[in-house]
Amino acid sequence: QQQVKQSPQSLIVQKGGISIINCAYENTAFDYFPWYQQFPGKGPALLIAIRPDVSEKKEGRFTISFNKSAKQFSLHIMDSQPGDSATYFCAASMREGGSEKLVFGKGTKLTVNP
Amino acid sequence: DAGVTQSPTHLIKTRGQQVTLRCSPISGHKSVSWYQQVLGQGPQFIFQYYEKEERGRGNFPDRFSARQFPNYSSELNVNALLLGDSALYLCASSPKRVYNSPLHFGNGTRLTVT
Numbered sequence: 001q002q003q004v005k006q007s008p009q010s011l012i013v014q015k016g017g018i019s020i021i022n023c024a025y026e027n028t029a030f031d032y033f034p035w036y037q038q039f040p041g042k043g044p045a046l047l048i049a050i051r052p053d054v055s056e057k058k059e060g061r062f063t064i065s066f067n068k069s070a071k072q073f074s075l076h077i078m079d080s081q082p083g084d085s086a087t088y089f090c091a092a093s094m095r096e097g098g099s100e101k102l103v104f105g106k107g108t109k110l111t112v113n114p
Numbered sequence: 115d116a117g118v119t120q121s122p123t124h125l126i127k128t129r130g131q132q133v134t135l136r137c138s139p140i141s142g143h144k145s146v147s148w149y150q151q152v153l154g155q156g157p158q159f160i161f162q163y164y165e166k167e168e169r170g171r172g173n174f175p176d177r178f179s180a181r182q183f184p185n186y187s188s189e190l191n192v193n194a195l196l197l198g199d200s201a202l203y204l205c206a207s208s209p210k211r212v213y214n215s216p217l218h219f220g221n222g223t224r225l226t227v228t
Contacts, residue, residue: 043204
């Protein structure tokens with residue numbers, strides 16, 4: 001019940017296209033949903049995040065869409081660029097006892113062809 | 115400003131040995147979390163420390179332990195290493211014990227157990 005399911009596992013997009021990555025969760029205790037971008041040899045870096053009382057959040061070319069009733073959220077990358085090629089992780093945050101932990105999806109490897 | 119720094123960057127150990135990984139959080143950050151990232155998977159929560167106290171623990175065996183020092187740096191110890199402990203170990207810091215505050219990850223320590 002603490003899983004976050006992410007799809008697709010890999011994605012190839014042409015430069016200028018739209019990249020869409022989807023995630024789903026079961027546990028309604030999750031209350032914060034960040035997306036992380038990870039380049040090879042680097043740690044994950046926060047890209048954008050949303051809270052469940054908001055249905056959409058946009059920052060530049062990156063948009064999160066959130067459907068609370070369906071327990072699904074997605075990342076849209078508009079005008080995808082070769083520099084966006086990386087692995088993207090969705091995550092969900094929950095409070096447990098006195099701590100807060102992130103539960104990550106398995107990741108999507110995005111390749112943007114020039 | 116320096117980000118989260120981890121040492122060493124790479125480490126090779128033999129089954130049954132013990133290992134200590136080190137993390138220095140961003141200056142001013144009091145919370146440190148540890149995550150394990152197995153190749154091809156998303157990071158998995160191990161520990162969270164705040165003000166030198168353990169605040170949360172993930173589903174890891176007692177062979178894993180950690181501590182936080184007065185300067186907020188942290189160590190992760192793993193005893194009796196198994197082949198399955200081979201992974202990228204990530205340290206993340208956040209400013210304070212505020213729920214849903216962004217985690218800042220280091221670039222990790224790549225541990226290989228042979």
